[in-house]
Amino acid sequence: xxxxxxxxxxxxxxxxxxxxxxxxxxxxxxxxxxxxxxxxxxxxxxxxxxxxxxxxxxxxxxxxxxxxxxxxxxxxxxxxxxxxxxxxxxxxxxxxxxxxxxxxxxxxxxxxxxxxxxxxxxxxxxxxxxxxxxxxxxxxxxxxxxxxxxxxxxxxxxxxxxxxxxxxxxxxxxxxxxxxxxxxxxxxxxxxxxxxxxxxxxxxxxxxxxxxxxxxxxxxxxxxxxxxxxxxxxxxxxxxxxxxxxxxxxxxxxxxxxxxxxxxxxxxxxxxxxxxxxxxxxxxxxxxxxxxxxxxxxxxxxxxxxxxxxxxxxxxxxxxxxxxxxxxxxxxxxxxxxxxxxxxxxxxxxxxxxxxxxxxxxxxxx
Ligand code: SF4
Numbered sequence: 319x320x321x322x323x324x325x326x327x328x329x330x331x332x333x334x335x336x337x338x339x340x341x342x343x344x345x346x347x348x349x350x351x352x353x354x355x356x357x358x359x360x361x362x363x364x365x366x367x368x369x370x371x372x373x374x375x376x377x378x379x380x381x382x383x384x385x386x387x388x389x390x391x392x393x394x395x396x397x398x399x400x401x402x403x404x405x406x407x408x409x410x411x412x413x414x415x416x417x418x419x420x421x422x423x424x425x426x427x428x429x430x431x432x433x434x435x436x437x438x439x440x441x442x443x444x445x446x447x448x449x450x451x452x453x454x455x456x457x458x459x460x461x462x463x464x465x466x467x468x469x470x471x472x473x474x475x476x477x478x479x480x481x482x483x484x485x486x487x488x489x490x491x492x493x494x495x496x497x498x499x500x501x502x503x504x505x506x507x508x509x510x511x512x513x514x515x516x517x518x519x520x521x522x523x524x525x526x527x528x529x530x531x532x533x534x535x536x537x538x539x540x541x542x543x544x545x546x547x548x549x550x551x552x553x554x555x556x557x558x559x560x561x562x563x564x565x566x567x568x569x570x571x572x573x574x575x576x577x578x579x580x581x582x583x584x585x586x587x588x589x590x591x592x593x594x595x596x597x598x599x600x601x602x603x604x605x606x607x608x609x610x611x612x613x614x615x616x617x618x619x620x621x622x623x624x625x626x627x628x629x630x631x632x633x634x635x636x637x638x639x640x641x642x643x644x645x646x647x648x649x650x651x652x653x654x655x656x657x658x659x660x661x662x663x664x665x666x667x668x669x670x671x672x673x674x675x676x677x678x679x680x681x682x683x684x
Contacts (some may be wrong), residue, residue: 358630360599384430461519524561601630
Protein backbone atom coordinates (compact mmCIF):
# COMPACT_ATOMS: atom_id res chain seq x y z
CA UNK A 319 0.00 0.00 0.00
CA UNK A 320 1.57 3.24 -1.21
CA UNK A 321 -0.15 5.24 1.51
CA UNK A 322 1.43 3.19 4.31
CA UNK A 323 4.87 3.72 2.82
CA UNK A 324 4.33 7.49 2.74
CA UNK A 325 3.25 7.50 6.37
CA UNK A 326 6.25 5.43 7.40
CA UNK A 327 8.56 7.82 5.55
CA UNK A 328 7.04 10.70 7.52
CA UNK A 329 7.66 8.80 10.74
CA UNK A 330 11.26 8.09 9.76
CA UNK A 331 11.74 11.82 9.21
CA UNK A 332 10.43 12.39 12.74
CA UNK A 333 7.27 14.08 11.45
CA UNK A 334 4.22 13.59 13.68
CA UNK A 335 1.65 11.24 12.15
CA UNK A 336 -2.08 11.94 12.43
CA UNK A 337 -4.66 9.67 14.09
CA UNK A 338 -6.03 8.71 10.63
CA UNK A 339 -2.56 7.76 9.49
CA UNK A 340 -2.01 5.72 12.66
CA UNK A 341 -5.26 3.89 11.92
CA UNK A 342 -4.02 3.01 8.43
CA UNK A 343 -0.86 1.57 9.99
CA UNK A 344 -2.85 -0.51 12.47
CA UNK A 345 -4.64 -2.16 9.56
CA UNK A 346 -1.70 -3.05 7.34
CA UNK A 347 -0.68 -6.59 6.48
CA UNK A 348 1.82 -8.37 4.21
CA UNK A 349 5.05 -6.68 3.27
CA UNK A 350 3.86 -3.37 4.73
CA UNK A 351 3.82 -5.08 8.11
CA UNK A 352 7.54 -5.76 7.75
CA UNK A 353 8.08 -2.13 6.77
CA UNK A 354 6.15 -1.00 9.85
CA UNK A 355 8.32 -3.23 12.05
CA UNK A 356 11.49 -1.84 10.52
CA UNK A 357 10.42 1.78 11.01
CA UNK A 358 9.38 1.26 14.64
CA UNK A 359 12.55 -0.68 15.38
CA UNK A 360 14.75 1.95 13.74
CA UNK A 361 13.11 4.84 15.64
CA UNK A 362 13.48 2.89 18.89
CA UNK A 363 17.12 2.03 18.09
CA UNK A 364 17.96 5.67 17.43
CA UNK A 365 16.21 6.83 20.59
CA UNK A 366 17.48 4.13 22.92
CA UNK A 367 20.78 3.03 21.38
CA UNK A 368 19.74 -0.65 21.46
CA UNK A 369 19.31 -0.55 25.26
CA UNK A 370 16.44 -2.42 26.89
CA UNK A 371 15.74 -1.39 30.46
CA UNK A 372 14.13 -3.14 33.40
CA UNK A 373 13.46 -2.29 37.02
CA UNK A 374 13.88 -4.30 40.21
CA UNK A 375 10.58 -3.76 41.96
CA UNK A 376 7.88 -5.37 44.01
CA UNK A 377 4.12 -5.20 43.65
CA UNK A 378 2.06 -4.90 46.80
CA UNK A 379 -1.67 -5.48 46.41
CA UNK A 380 -3.10 -4.51 49.77
CA UNK A 381 -6.70 -5.64 49.26
CA UNK A 382 -8.68 -7.60 46.71
CA UNK A 383 -12.04 -6.44 48.07
CA UNK A 384 -13.76 -4.21 45.54
CA UNK A 385 -17.34 -3.48 44.53
CA UNK A 386 -16.72 -1.53 41.33
CA UNK A 387 -17.81 -4.56 39.32
CA UNK A 388 -15.61 -4.07 36.25
CA UNK A 389 -16.69 -6.78 33.82
CA UNK A 390 -13.18 -7.85 32.90
CA UNK A 391 -11.88 -8.11 36.47
CA UNK A 392 -11.12 -11.48 37.99
CA UNK A 393 -9.13 -10.01 40.88
CA UNK A 394 -11.84 -8.42 42.98
CA UNK A 395 -14.06 -10.29 45.46
CA UNK A 396 -16.57 -9.30 48.13
CA UNK A 397 -15.46 -9.13 51.74
CA UNK A 398 -17.53 -12.27 52.42
CA UNK A 399 -15.41 -14.32 50.04
CA UNK A 400 -13.05 -16.76 51.78
CA UNK A 401 -10.17 -15.54 49.60
CA UNK A 402 -10.69 -11.87 50.40
CA UNK A 403 -7.87 -10.04 52.11
CA UNK A 404 -7.01 -6.64 53.47
CA UNK A 405 -3.43 -6.22 54.59
CA UNK A 406 -2.68 -4.56 57.87
CA UNK A 407 -0.10 -1.80 57.99
CA UNK A 408 2.18 -4.29 59.77
CA UNK A 409 1.87 -6.75 56.89
CA UNK A 410 2.66 -3.98 54.43
CA UNK A 411 5.69 -3.12 56.54
CA UNK A 412 6.90 -6.72 56.10
CA UNK A 413 6.32 -6.56 52.33
CA UNK A 414 8.30 -3.35 52.02
CA UNK A 415 11.12 -4.75 54.17
CA UNK A 416 11.24 -7.78 51.90
CA UNK A 417 11.45 -5.44 48.91
CA UNK A 418 14.31 -3.54 50.50
CA UNK A 419 16.18 -6.79 51.21
CA UNK A 420 15.70 -7.83 47.59
CA UNK A 421 17.29 -4.51 46.52
CA UNK A 422 14.10 -3.22 44.93
CA UNK A 423 14.32 0.42 43.94
CA UNK A 424 10.52 0.68 43.72
CA UNK A 425 7.37 -0.62 45.37
CA UNK A 426 4.25 -0.54 43.23
CA UNK A 427 1.18 -0.39 45.45
CA UNK A 428 -2.44 -0.78 44.31
CA UNK A 429 -5.62 -2.39 45.57
CA UNK A 430 -9.35 -2.71 45.13
CA UNK A 431 -11.82 0.00 46.07
CA UNK A 432 -12.55 -1.40 49.51
CA UNK A 433 -15.23 0.51 51.51
CA UNK A 434 -13.58 -0.52 54.78
CA UNK A 435 -10.65 1.80 54.09
CA UNK A 436 -10.28 5.35 55.20
CA UNK A 437 -7.96 8.02 53.85
CA UNK A 438 -5.49 7.58 56.73
CA UNK A 439 -4.84 3.99 55.69
CA UNK A 440 -3.54 5.18 52.31
CA UNK A 441 -1.39 7.85 53.97
CA UNK A 442 -0.04 5.28 56.45
CA UNK A 443 1.08 3.02 53.61
CA UNK A 444 3.08 5.85 52.09
CA UNK A 445 4.65 6.82 55.41
CA UNK A 446 5.67 3.23 56.18
CA UNK A 447 7.63 2.92 52.94
CA UNK A 448 9.64 6.07 53.63
CA UNK A 449 10.15 5.00 57.24
CA UNK A 450 11.72 1.74 56.09
CA UNK A 451 13.85 3.27 53.37
CA UNK A 452 13.46 6.80 52.11
CA UNK A 453 15.30 5.81 48.92
CA UNK A 454 12.63 3.36 47.82
CA UNK A 455 10.46 4.98 45.18
CA UNK A 456 6.74 4.71 45.97
CA UNK A 457 4.76 4.16 42.79
CA UNK A 458 1.22 3.93 44.06
CA UNK A 459 -2.54 4.28 43.62
CA UNK A 460 -4.44 4.32 40.34
CA UNK A 461 -6.50 7.32 39.22
CA UNK A 462 -9.56 5.31 40.30
CA UNK A 463 -8.18 5.00 43.82
CA UNK A 464 -7.28 8.69 43.96
CA UNK A 465 -10.79 9.57 42.79
CA UNK A 466 -12.22 7.34 45.56
CA UNK A 467 -9.93 8.97 48.13
CA UNK A 468 -11.25 12.39 47.15
CA UNK A 469 -14.73 11.15 48.15
CA UNK A 470 -13.38 9.69 51.42
CA UNK A 471 -11.47 12.84 52.21
CA UNK A 472 -14.27 15.11 51.05
CA UNK A 473 -11.88 17.21 49.10
CA UNK A 474 -10.73 17.93 45.55
CA UNK A 475 -8.53 15.59 43.53
CA UNK A 476 -5.82 18.23 43.63
CA UNK A 477 -5.84 18.47 47.44
CA UNK A 478 -5.86 14.70 47.86
CA UNK A 479 -2.85 14.39 45.59
CA UNK A 480 -1.11 17.12 47.55
CA UNK A 481 -1.65 15.15 50.79
CA UNK A 482 -0.45 11.94 49.17
CA UNK A 483 2.66 13.64 47.86
CA UNK A 484 3.38 15.07 51.29
CA UNK A 485 3.07 11.58 52.79
CA UNK A 486 5.58 10.12 50.32
CA UNK A 487 3.91 9.43 46.98
CA UNK A 488 6.60 9.66 44.28
CA UNK A 489 4.70 8.61 41.17
CA UNK A 490 1.49 6.91 40.07
CA UNK A 491 0.52 4.08 37.75
CA UNK A 492 -1.67 5.34 34.91
CA UNK A 493 -3.94 2.33 35.26
CA UNK A 494 -7.76 2.36 35.29
CA UNK A 495 -7.43 3.84 31.81
CA UNK A 496 -8.58 0.65 30.07
CA UNK A 497 -9.83 2.27 26.84
CA UNK A 498 -10.43 6.00 27.17
CA UNK A 499 -13.66 5.96 25.17
CA UNK A 500 -16.79 6.35 27.28
CA UNK A 501 -19.02 4.13 25.12
CA UNK A 502 -16.60 1.27 25.72
CA UNK A 503 -16.15 2.10 29.41
CA UNK A 504 -19.92 2.03 29.92
CA UNK A 505 -19.88 -1.62 28.86
CA UNK A 506 -16.69 -2.99 30.40
CA UNK A 507 -16.42 -0.86 33.55
CA UNK A 508 -19.67 1.09 34.02
CA UNK A 509 -18.88 2.19 37.58
CA UNK A 510 -15.37 3.37 36.92
CA UNK A 511 -14.29 6.97 36.46
CA UNK A 512 -15.10 8.45 33.07
CA UNK A 513 -12.52 9.42 30.48
CA UNK A 514 -12.60 13.07 31.56
CA UNK A 515 -12.26 12.15 35.23
CA UNK A 516 -9.24 9.97 34.41
CA UNK A 517 -7.70 12.85 32.49
CA UNK A 518 -8.41 15.21 35.38
CA UNK A 519 -6.62 12.99 37.94
CA UNK A 520 -3.64 12.48 35.64
CA UNK A 521 -3.26 16.14 34.72
CA UNK A 522 -3.60 17.20 38.36
CA UNK A 523 -0.86 14.73 39.31
CA UNK A 524 1.42 16.03 36.57
CA UNK A 525 0.71 19.60 37.63
CA UNK A 526 1.85 18.72 41.15
CA UNK A 527 5.06 17.12 39.87
CA UNK A 528 3.83 13.55 40.34
CA UNK A 529 4.78 11.66 37.17
CA UNK A 530 2.61 8.78 36.00
CA UNK A 531 2.80 5.96 33.54
CA UNK A 532 0.19 5.59 30.81
CA UNK A 533 -1.53 2.33 29.94
CA UNK A 534 -4.13 0.86 27.60
CA UNK A 535 -6.01 -2.39 28.14
CA UNK A 536 -6.86 -3.64 24.67
CA UNK A 537 -8.17 -6.74 22.95
CA UNK A 538 -11.73 -6.92 24.28
CA UNK A 539 -14.69 -5.10 22.69
CA UNK A 540 -12.93 -2.01 21.41
CA UNK A 541 -12.12 -1.51 17.73
CA UNK A 542 -8.97 -0.14 16.14
CA UNK A 543 -10.40 3.38 16.03
CA UNK A 544 -10.90 3.29 19.80
CA UNK A 545 -7.27 2.32 20.27
CA UNK A 546 -6.18 5.32 18.23
CA UNK A 547 -8.56 7.65 20.08
CA UNK A 548 -6.96 6.45 23.31
CA UNK A 549 -3.43 7.02 22.02
CA UNK A 550 -4.40 10.48 20.84
CA UNK A 551 -5.66 11.40 24.32
CA UNK A 552 -2.35 10.27 25.82
CA UNK A 553 -0.32 12.17 23.23
CA UNK A 554 -2.32 15.35 23.81
CA UNK A 555 -1.85 15.13 27.59
CA UNK A 556 1.86 14.60 27.14
CA UNK A 557 2.14 17.62 24.84
CA UNK A 558 0.67 19.67 27.64
CA UNK A 559 2.33 18.21 30.74
CA UNK A 560 5.30 15.95 29.82
CA UNK A 561 4.29 13.95 32.90
CA UNK A 562 4.12 10.43 31.42
CA UNK A 563 7.20 8.29 31.91
CA UNK A 564 6.11 5.47 29.62
CA UNK A 565 3.32 3.81 27.70
CA UNK A 566 2.33 0.25 28.59
CA UNK A 567 -0.02 -1.64 26.25
CA UNK A 568 -1.76 -4.33 28.32
CA UNK A 569 -3.53 -7.10 26.42
CA UNK A 570 -6.78 -8.32 27.91
CA UNK A 571 -5.80 -11.65 29.41
CA UNK A 572 -8.49 -14.23 29.57
CA UNK A 573 -11.87 -15.31 28.47
CA UNK A 574 -14.10 -13.79 31.10
CA UNK A 575 -17.68 -15.03 31.41
CA UNK A 576 -19.13 -11.62 32.22
CA UNK A 577 -17.50 -9.88 29.30
CA UNK A 578 -18.07 -12.76 26.90
CA UNK A 579 -21.82 -12.27 27.23
CA UNK A 580 -21.47 -8.78 25.83
CA UNK A 581 -19.55 -9.55 22.70
CA UNK A 582 -18.83 -12.08 19.98
CA UNK A 583 -15.19 -11.14 20.13
CA UNK A 584 -13.11 -14.24 20.90
CA UNK A 585 -11.83 -13.29 24.31
CA UNK A 586 -8.91 -15.66 24.45
CA UNK A 587 -5.29 -14.99 25.23
CA UNK A 588 -3.67 -15.26 21.84
CA UNK A 589 -0.93 -12.92 20.86
CA UNK A 590 0.28 -12.22 17.38
CA UNK A 591 0.48 -9.63 14.64
CA UNK A 592 -2.26 -7.39 16.04
CA UNK A 593 -0.32 -6.92 19.28
CA UNK A 594 2.95 -6.30 17.46
CA UNK A 595 1.24 -3.76 15.19
CA UNK A 596 -0.09 -1.91 18.21
CA UNK A 597 3.35 -1.76 19.85
CA UNK A 598 4.94 -0.51 16.62
CA UNK A 599 2.22 2.06 15.96
CA UNK A 600 2.44 3.31 19.55
CA UNK A 601 6.20 3.82 19.12
CA UNK A 602 5.62 5.78 15.91
CA UNK A 603 2.54 7.73 17.02
CA UNK A 604 4.02 8.73 20.38
CA UNK A 605 7.47 9.43 18.97
CA UNK A 606 9.11 12.51 20.46
CA UNK A 607 6.48 12.64 23.21
CA UNK A 608 6.57 9.37 25.15
CA UNK A 609 9.98 7.81 24.73
CA UNK A 610 9.50 4.58 26.61
CA UNK A 611 7.24 1.77 25.44
CA UNK A 612 7.00 -1.07 27.92
CA UNK A 613 5.96 -4.68 27.39
CA UNK A 614 4.18 -6.57 30.15
CA UNK A 615 5.99 -9.93 30.39
CA UNK A 616 3.41 -11.00 33.00
CA UNK A 617 0.64 -10.85 30.43
CA UNK A 618 2.52 -11.59 27.20
CA UNK A 619 4.89 -14.19 28.60
CA UNK A 620 8.65 -13.65 28.55
CA UNK A 621 9.07 -15.14 25.06
CA UNK A 622 6.51 -12.99 23.29
CA UNK A 623 7.73 -10.01 25.31
CA UNK A 624 11.20 -10.74 23.91
CA UNK A 625 9.81 -10.59 20.34
CA UNK A 626 8.17 -7.23 21.11
CA UNK A 627 11.66 -5.74 21.59
CA UNK A 628 11.85 -5.58 17.78
CA UNK A 629 8.54 -3.70 17.50
CA UNK A 630 9.36 -0.45 19.23
CA UNK A 631 9.44 -1.72 22.82
CA UNK A 632 12.45 -0.64 24.90
CA UNK A 633 11.45 -1.60 28.44
CA UNK A 634 10.90 -5.05 29.93
CA UNK A 635 9.04 -3.75 33.03
CA UNK A 636 9.79 -5.07 36.51
CA UNK A 637 10.79 -8.18 38.38
CA UNK A 638 7.58 -7.83 40.44
CA UNK A 639 7.65 -10.56 43.18
CA UNK A 640 3.91 -10.43 43.80
CA UNK A 641 1.46 -9.92 41.01
CA UNK A 642 -2.06 -10.90 41.88
CA UNK A 643 -4.05 -8.95 39.35
CA UNK A 644 -2.92 -10.59 36.12
CA UNK A 645 -2.58 -13.95 37.83
CA UNK A 646 -6.22 -13.87 38.98
CA UNK A 647 -7.23 -12.94 35.45
CA UNK A 648 -5.56 -16.08 34.14
CA UNK A 649 -2.09 -14.95 33.06
CA UNK A 650 0.11 -18.03 33.19
CA UNK A 651 3.30 -16.17 33.69
CA UNK A 652 4.39 -15.91 37.13
CA UNK A 653 4.86 -13.49 39.77
CA UNK A 654 8.60 -13.11 39.61
CA UNK A 655 11.25 -12.95 36.96
CA UNK A 656 14.75 -12.72 38.44
CA UNK A 657 17.00 -9.92 37.15
CA UNK A 658 19.41 -12.56 35.77
CA UNK A 659 16.59 -14.11 33.71
CA UNK A 660 15.58 -10.72 32.32
CA UNK A 661 19.17 -9.95 31.45
CA UNK A 662 19.59 -13.21 29.58
CA UNK A 663 16.26 -12.79 27.69
CA UNK A 664 17.28 -9.28 26.62
CA UNK A 665 20.80 -10.35 25.64
CA UNK A 666 19.45 -13.31 23.67
CA UNK A 667 17.45 -10.78 21.64
CA UNK A 668 20.66 -8.99 20.70
CA UNK A 669 19.85 -6.00 22.91
CA UNK A 670 21.80 -4.39 25.76
CA UNK A 671 20.18 -4.82 29.20
CA UNK A 672 20.26 -1.96 31.68
CA UNK A 673 18.72 -1.65 35.13
CA UNK A 674 16.79 1.62 35.56
CA UNK A 675 14.87 3.40 38.27
CA UNK A 676 11.19 4.40 38.04
CA UNK A 677 11.97 7.66 36.28
CA UNK A 678 14.25 5.97 33.75
CA UNK A 679 17.57 6.96 35.25
CA UNK A 680 19.96 4.26 34.08
CA UNK A 681 21.57 2.51 37.05
CA UNK A 682 23.57 -0.49 35.89
CA UNK A 683 24.65 -1.80 32.49
CA UNK A 684 25.16 -5.52 31.78
S1 SF4 B 1 -10.53 -3.54 37.89
FE1 SF4 B 1 -10.03 -2.49 39.82
S2 SF4 B 1 -11.77 -1.13 40.18
FE2 SF4 B 1 -12.47 -2.66 38.68
S3 SF4 B 1 -13.41 -4.30 39.90
FE3 SF4 B 1 -11.27 -4.87 39.59
S4 SF4 B 1 -10.18 -4.11 41.38
FE4 SF4 B 1 -12.17 -3.06 41.31
